[in-house]
Amino acid sequence: MLNCIIVDDETAARTIVSHLCSQVDELNVIDEFPNAMQAIKFLNKNEIDLIFLDIHMPDFTGFDFIDSLKNPPKIVLTTSDRDFAIEAFEYDCIVDYLVKPITLPRFLKAMQKVENFKIPVVQKTAAPQEVKQEEASEKEMYVNIDRRLIKIVFDKIFLIEAKGDYILIKTEDKNYTVHSTLKKIEEKLPDSLFLKVHRSYIINIKKIVDIEDNSVLIARDVIPISRSNRPELMKRLNLL
């Protein structure tokens, strides 16, 4: 018997997947969630064998959700997006990719794959950390906003979020939207203060309020922590 959950913001989608699961004796739907955060809270306390997961959800996508899990179980993506198939199969835990509306024959085929699928055990080697030479006086940077160079003091930054072609810099005083990438700004920030915890977020580790397994609270923002970035964050906290 496989215990599973369904994560999808659409009630119709959850209703359909739940019905499809009821057609397979080996599947036991434990719960359904309309958003990823609720599912993460559930998974922090419960073990599950399989997740039916929508990719396209507001605020927290299916991929964000997978990144936030320490040991993701088998996952079947259920989506109306055909464009993410390649990205999907970069994840070891993703078994299949079902395009909505899902039919019973296609669902049963996915369940056969689930039965035969084993999540590979991968030994990860940490990427060599870049050593940055920091000037003693390097306490701020300037960003170009509407043809003005605005000074931003590092100590005052809460976090930086990737927003497509832009980044959002949240500080104690104000939020700034800057045309840049997370990678570019990461090079400018002092390692001692900042850490990339997710592909879309860099945080100021001095501004952490608390950490709850797969997310970190910075001021009033709950930020997901990627599985791959979590060890580095924990290492930093131990140093504090």
Add this chain to the structure above:
Amino acid sequence: MEQPNLNYIKELSGGDAGFEKKLIGVVQAELPQEIAEYEGNMKEFAFAKAAENVHKIKHKLGIVGLEQGYVLAIAYEDELKEGKSTLKVEFDSILTAVIHFIKDL
């Protein structure tokens, strides 16, 4: 013009009338909300948000058997993301047909 139908729901249910009723009820409740939100966003020219609405609506078009409508919704969602809305009239006429269809169920 392609007409909404219950083919997908019937096939999915395998004759389970209770499930058919349940799913139709969910679509009847959820789709008008999604359409209202889509229309609100279009009025404000918030095309990116409207694309999100169309993304959800297109699944419902698939549920009521509109295969061509589903394909059109994919194209419309893509063009809304690019800030265009040339398929609006065609898409809206599909929505009108679907709303009439689900009201009569």
